[in-house]
Structures are given as C-alpha cells and as structure tokens.
Amino acid sequence: MLDLAVKDLKEHKVRTVLTTLGVIIAITAIVSLGSISAGINDMVSEGISMVGSDIIFVMKSFDMSEMSGPPTSMQLESIKEDEIQEISGIFGVKRVVPIISKMMGGFFGEIDGIDMNELDIWGASDIQFKEGYWPDNDDEGIAIGYPISQFFDVGIGDYIVLNKKDVEVYGIFEESSGAYDMAAILPYSYAEDIYDMEGEATMLVVEPEDISMVEDIKNAIEEDYDDLDAMTMADAMAMAQEMTATLNIMTFGIGGVASLVAAIGIIITMYTSVLERRREIGILKAVGAVRWVVLKQILEESIIMSLFGSLVGVGISFFFVDMLNNVLLGGSNLALITPALAIGAVSYGVIITVIFSLYPAWIAVKTDPIDAIRNG
Amino acid sequence: MKEILFRLENVWKTYKMMGKGIETHALRGVSVDVKKGEYVAIIGPSGSGKSTLMHVMGCLDTPNKGNVYVDGKETSVLSEDDLAKIRRRKIGFVFQSYNLIQGLTAAENVALPMRLDGVGKKEAIKRAERYLLRVGLEHRLTHKPNQMSGGEQQRVAIARSLINDPEAILGDEPTGNLDTKSGLSVIKLLEELHVKEKKTVVIVTHDSRLAARADREIHIKDGNIDQDRTNHNNSHSH
Ligand SMILES: Nc1ncnc2c1ncn2[C@@H]1O[C@H](COP(=O)(O)OP(=O)(O)O)[C@@H](O)[C@H]1O
Ligand SMILES: [Mg+2]
Numbered sequence: 001m002l003d004l005a006v007k008d009l010k011e012h013k014v015r016t017v018l019t020t021l022g023v024i025i026a027i028t029a030i031v032s033l034g035s036i037s038a039g040i041n042d043m044v045s046e047g048i049s050m051v052g053s054d055i056i057f058v059m060k061s062f063d064m065s066e067m068s069g070p071p072t073s074m075q076l077e078s079i080k081e082d083e084i085q086e087i088s089g090i091f092g093v094k095r096v097v098p099i100i101s102k103m104m105g106g107f108f109g110e111i112d113g114i115d116m117n118e119l120d121i122w123g124a125s126d127i128q129f130k131e132g133y134w135p136d137n138d139d140e141g142i143a144i145g146y147p148i149s150q151f152f153d154v155g156i157g158d159y160i161v162l163n164k165k166d167v168e169v170y171g172i173f174e175e176s177s178g179a180y181d182m183a184a185i186l187p188y189s190y191a192e193d194i195y196d197m198e199g200e201a202t203m204l205v206v207e208p209e210d211i212s213m214v215e216d217i218k219n220a221i222e223e224d225y226d227d228l229d230a231m232t233m234a235d236a237m238a239m240a241q242e243m244t245a246t247l248n249i250m251t252f253g254i255g256g257v258a259s260l261v262a263a264i265g266i267i268i269t270m271y272t273s274v275l276e277r278r279r280e281i282g283i284l285k286a287v288g289a290v291r292w293v294v295l296k297q298i299l300e301e302s303i304i305m306s307l308f309g310s311l312v313g314v315g316i317s318f319f320f321v322d323m324l325n326n327v328l329l330g331g332s333n334l335a336l337i338t339p340a341l342a343i344g345a346v347s348y349g350v351i352i353t354v355i356f357s358l359y360p361a362w363i364a365v366k367t368d369p370i371d372a373i374r375n376g
Numbered sequence: 377m378k379e380i381l382f383r384l385e386n387v388w389k390t391y392k393m394m395g396k397g398i399e400t401h402a403l404r405g406v407s408v409d410v411k412k413g414e415y416v417a418i419i420g421p422s423g424s425g426k427s428t429l430m431h432v433m434g435c436l437d438t439p440n441k442g443n444v445y446v447d448g449k450e451t452s453v454l455s456e457d458d459l460a461k462i463r464r465r466k467i468g469f470v471f472q473s474y475n476l477i478q479g480l481t482a483a484e485n486v487a488l489p490m491r492l493d494g495v496g497k498k499e500a501i502k503r504a505e506r507y508l509l510r511v512g513l514e515h516r517l518t519h520k521p522n523q524m525s526g527g528e529q530q531r532v533a534i535a536r537s538l539i540n541d542p543e544a545i546l547g548d549e550p551t552g553n554l555d556t557k558s559g560l561s562v563i564k565l566l567e568e569l570h571v572k573e574k575k576t577v578v579i580v581t582h583d584s585r586l587a588a589r590a591d592r593e594i595h596i597k598d599g600n601i602d603q604d605r606t607n608h609n610n611s612h613s614h
Contacts, residue, residue, distance in 0.1 A: 003480075003484075004477070004479065004480075007479040007480075008479070011479065279475075280477050280478075280479075282475075283475045283476075283477055284477075284488075284492070285460065286436060286463065286469055286475070287463065287464065287469065287488055287489045287492065287536065288460045288461065288462075288463040288464020288465070288489055288492050288493070288540075289460060289464075289492050290456075290457040290460045290461070290492075291456060291457060291460075292457075293492060369436055370431055370436055370437055373471060373473070373475050
C-alpha cells in the first residue's frame with residue numbers, strides 16, 4: 001500500500017532471493033510429489049471405469065521372503081493349463097481369459113499376451129489407435145502404447161525385442177490411453193511361443209455370471225488353491241489407495257520438512273527486516289499509522305515473497321512433471337498437476353508464510369515509536 | 377479567552393530501569409495548559425524531561441499518572457489506534473533528527489500522513505508538492521533524504537507535519553542538528569505558520585535565545601515546571 005514493502009525487498013536482493021528460494025523449493029517438492037499421487041488416482045479410477053468393476057484377477061501368490069535378487073528379476077510362477085480348466089468350472093464363472101504378462105525390459109511397461117477375441121474383458125477393445133491396428137490371433141505382431149513407441153523409437157513395421165525375439169509393431173495406441181500407455185499387447189498364442197509357456201498363464205482374468213458373485217468366486221479360488229491369489233477390482237482400488245496414501249505421506253513428510261525450512265527462512269528474514277525497519281516503523285507510528293497499517297507493512301512483504309515463490313514453484317513443477325512424463329516415462333500421464341493441486345499449493349505457501357510472519361509482524365506492531373526514533 | 381488545546385493535569389512519567397528497582401521520574405506531577413494559537417517554548421537542561429513532556433502532550437507517550445486532554449478530550453480512555461488518529465490529524469511532529477523515511481522521496485515522505493489517512497497516492501503526492509513549495513523545496517520533490525542537506529530535510533519534515541492541516545506543530549529541538557543559519561530559517565518558517573495560519577506551535581529547546589522568541593517560555597527542571605512566563609513585546613505576538 002505504501003510501496004515500502006517492495007522497496008525493502010529490492011533493497012535486500014540477496015536476502016529476498018534466498019528466502020523466496022526456500023518457498024520455491026518447498027512448493028516444488030509438494031507439487032511434484034503430489035502430482036504423482038494425483039496421476040495414480042486418476043489412472044486407477046480411469047482404469048476401473050474402463051475395465052468394469054466385476055472382474056477378478058488371479059495370480060500365483062508369492063512370498064516376499066522367498067524372493068531372491070532384485071525385483072526386476074522377479075518372475076512369477078505360471079498357472080498351469082489344468083488349473084485354468086478347473087477355475088473355468090467354478091460355479092458362477094462365465095469365462096476365464098488366460099494372460100501371459102511380462103515386465104518390459106528397460107522400460108516401466110508391461111507386455112500382455114491375450115486372446116484377441118477376449119480383449120473386451122478388461123476394456124482393451126475400446127482402445128483407439130494412433131496408427132496401425134490390432135494383430136489377429138494368428139499374427140506375429142504386437143500393439144503398443146504411444147509412450148513405448150516413443151521410448152524405443154519404433155513405428156509401424158519396426159521391431160521390438162521380446163525375450164530375444166524380434167516382434168513386429170502392428171499398432172500404436174492413441175496418446176493418453178491411460179493405463180494402456182504403458183502396455184504392449186500381443187496375441188496369446190504368439191506370447192506362448194515367445195515365452196515358451198504352452199497352455200500356461202501368469203494371470204487369469206475371471207468374469208462372473210453376475211457381479212453379485214464376485215466375492216464368492218474370489219473366496220472359492222483362494223480356498224481351493226493355496227498358491228493362487230484372487231484380486232477383485234475392489235481389492236485393486238484398495239491397493240491403489242494404499243499406494244497413493246503412502247505417496248501422500250511422503251509428500252507431507254518431504255513437503256513438511258521443506259515447508260519448515262522455508263518457514264524458518266521467512267521468520268528470520270521478516271524478523272531481520274522488522275529490526276532493520278524499526279526506525280521506519282517508529283516514524284510510521286509517530287505520524288499516525290494505526291496498528292493494522294503497521295501489520296500490513298510486514299505481511300505485505302512476506303506475502304509478495306511467498307506468492308512469487310509459490311507461483312514459481314508451481315511453474316517449476318510443471319517443468320519437472322513434464323520431464324518425468326515425457327523423458328523418463330516416454331510420454332505417459334503418470335504425474336498430473338491438477339488445478340486443485342496448483343491452487344492448493346499456492347494458497348498453502350501464502351497462508352503458511354502469513355502465519356509464520358505473524359510473530360515478526362507483532363514485534364513491529366508493538367514497536368515503541370519513541371524508542372525507535374530516539375536521536376542518534 | 378482562547379480554547380485550550382493541550383491540558384496536562386498532575387502528569388507523572390516514571391521509567392523503571394531493567395534489573396534493579398531504580399526508578400527515574402522524567403515528569404513529576406506536571407500541570408500545564410497550552411491554548412490554541414499559542415507559540416510556546418519548552419526550555420531546560422538536558423535530561424530535565426522536555427522531550428517526555430512533549431511526547432505526552434502529543435499522544436506519542438502515555439503518562440503513568442495524571443490526565444492529558446487534547447482538544448477537551450481525555451486521552452487515557454482512548455485506544456492506541458485512536459491516539460494514532462490524533463497524531464495523524466491534530467498534531468504535526470518535527471524532530472531533531474528529522475525522521476524521514478530513507479527509501480522514500482521528499483514528496484512521498486510528506487504525503488505519508490495523508491496516505492495513512494486513506495487518501496490515494498496521486499492526490500496525496502499533489503498536495504505534498506504544494507507543501508514542499510510552501511517550505512521552499514519545489515526543486516527537491518524527488519530527492520531522497522540522503523541527497524538533501526539537514527536544513528532541507530527539516531523543511532521536508534515540516535511540510536510533512538503540515539500536510540493534514542493539524543491544529544498544532546510540536547518540535548523537539550528542531551534546530552538541534554542544524555547550523556545557525558539554517559536553524560534560524562527553520563524557526564522563522566515555524567513562526568510564520570504560527571502568525572499566518574494561527575497554528576499552535578510548541579518547541580522544545582535548550583537555547584535561551586530561541587526560547588525568548590516565543591510568546592511563552594516554560595522552564596523545566598528535574599521533571600517539574602520551574603517557571604512559566606509570558607514574553608511581552610514579542611514581534612510574533614498578535
Ligand atoms: N526510555 C527511557 N528509559 C529510561 N529512562 C528514560 C527513558 N527516556 C527518558 N528517560 C529519562 O527521563 C529523563 C527525561 O528525559 P527527556 O525527556 O528525554 O529529557 P530532555 O528531553 O529534557 O533531555 C532523563 O533522565 C532520561 O534519562
Ligand atoms: Mg530531549
């Protein structure tokens with residue numbers, strides 16, 4: 001209001017820049033981490049709406065304690081042909097689709113071999129193509145997510161290597177196909193050849209006759225087969241929620257520490273500023289400034305720094321998230337800065353700053369003008 | 377009989393020293409009236425309580441005991457913000473060390489009390505420029521305090537004290553940091569405001585020649601009024 005705040009900030013450039021930097025770091029940490037949870041939440045809900053809520057995934061259970069080597073070398077045991085047959089016979093089961101699912105080497109993606117006529121069971125039949133088309137069941141080809149094509153720099157007719165075999169790219173999905181951004185889908189029979197898994201599966205997708213039977217089928221499978229885990233979409237949702245909760249805790253933890261550091265910076269800077277501006281504050285009071293005006297002088301200064309810092313922090317986060325999505329994840333939308341996240345972070349930055357500036361501001365309000373303007 | 381602007385009734389101001397229980401009585405039961413339009417000099421040795429008296433009179437400080445009335449209003453019942461309003465509207469302060477804000481230009485400094493009164497920047501600056509012209513500083517509008525001489529800075533301070541058209545100007549040794557020549561011109565400026573604009577002028581000084589120019593001299597000694605006399609045959613009397 002009196003232009004004194006801006007003048008003071010300009011006068012102490014180094015201090016202003018360092019303090020603002022603290023705010024920038026805190027907000028960048030919060031928004032960048034928060035964007036990953038937001039992206040996962042978004043992807044899961046999108047995935048569930050695509051797949052439908054009534055299917056059950058069946059996999060071999062694995063014991064963490066028996067795991068050896070790094071997670072990337074982890075290979076689940078496969079489900080054998082006779083087990084697949086038996087599960088098809090469980091009461092209430094409409095169909096069972098075996099899937100050969102593998103991790104993609106060198107990329108955060110997944111390879112799925114599935115009967116091309118059964119794609120609808122998890123909504124994959126709705127995928128739009130950017131280029132090309134689905135391979136048929138007797139084709140030796142694969143359809144891949146756009147980010148994967150970018151990452152391996154392949155187009156239609158090029159080859160990607162799966163288990164040391166060259167596989168021709170038949171189709172590339174539309175950008176932003178949600179969970180399918182990270183998927184490479186090929187005919188089940190071709191996957192049997194490539195991975196030498198005749199009649200086997202790493203995962204079964206089980207569709208019940210009716211949604212009311214989901215829990216019964218899950219229980220039947222887990223009771224009959226000690227070595228199998230059945231996961232309903234409700235379980236998947238709970239898992240995703242657990243994961244985002246963990247991420248949120250991380251965000252709060254790291255963001256909290258960064259905020260605390262930034263807040264200490266603000267307190268020290270504002271306190272120093274109040275001490276330095278003591279005479280100025282005394283003059284203001286002597287010539288008739290009411291308490292609110294004095295308070296505003298100090299808060300104005302900290303609000304300018306925090307607003308600027310928070311906005312820059314959000315801007316940098318956009319840059320980080322873009323890098324994460326496009327460079328590290330080859331064009332996926334895993335991390336997502338929602339408007340709520342951006343606005344929330346800026347408000348948080350400003351509010352926390354105001355709170356931490358209240359003490360220095362109070363010191364300013366309490367300044368005795370006579371003491372502050374005393375001669376000499 | 378003229379209206380009373382400042383009335384002090386048995387005013388005590390006591391400072392407690394930190395640590396030990398030593399008390400300093402800066403004012404020991406001072407009672408005094410200053411009428412509207414008076415030109416008063418408060419004179420006394422260093423440490424006698426002159427500044428404290430002026431601060432209490434001008435609502436910059438509050439007494440420990442006794443009553444202060446400004447324009448008939450008892451100040452002890454007023455809030456801190458109400459006292460600020462009195463300082464903003466009824467009183468203009470001029471200090472020995474000028475007390476201008478270093479980051480602001482002359483015009484911005486002068487405009488300050490007006491802006492604190494809620495007037496917009498443009499209008500306040502325009503008015504400030506008029507007052508700077510009035511004190512002979514039309515060529516110093518955008519100068520910062522450190523680009524001006526002491527005498528010029530004190531003129532800026534006087535312009536600032538005038539901008540809200542106050543009833544009184546209180547000056548605490550306004551010539552204390554100035555050489556004789558610029559000191560005299562500052563005093564003449566204040567006297568002109570007293571004569572032409574009928575401002576109440578109260579000046580603290582320890583210079584008896586300056587005090588003798590006032591209509592009335594109040595002598596302070598050890599926190600008490602030692603002598604209160606009217607100077608007749610003074611060129612400023614009306
Ligand atoms: N804040 C303070 N704390 C303690 N003593 C003070 C304070 N302010 C003034 N005094 C004391 O009060 C007395 C009067 O001070 P002051 O009014 O400034 O005198 P003068 O202006 O006449 O020199 C002095 O003895 C001074 O030391
Ligand atoms: Mg003094």
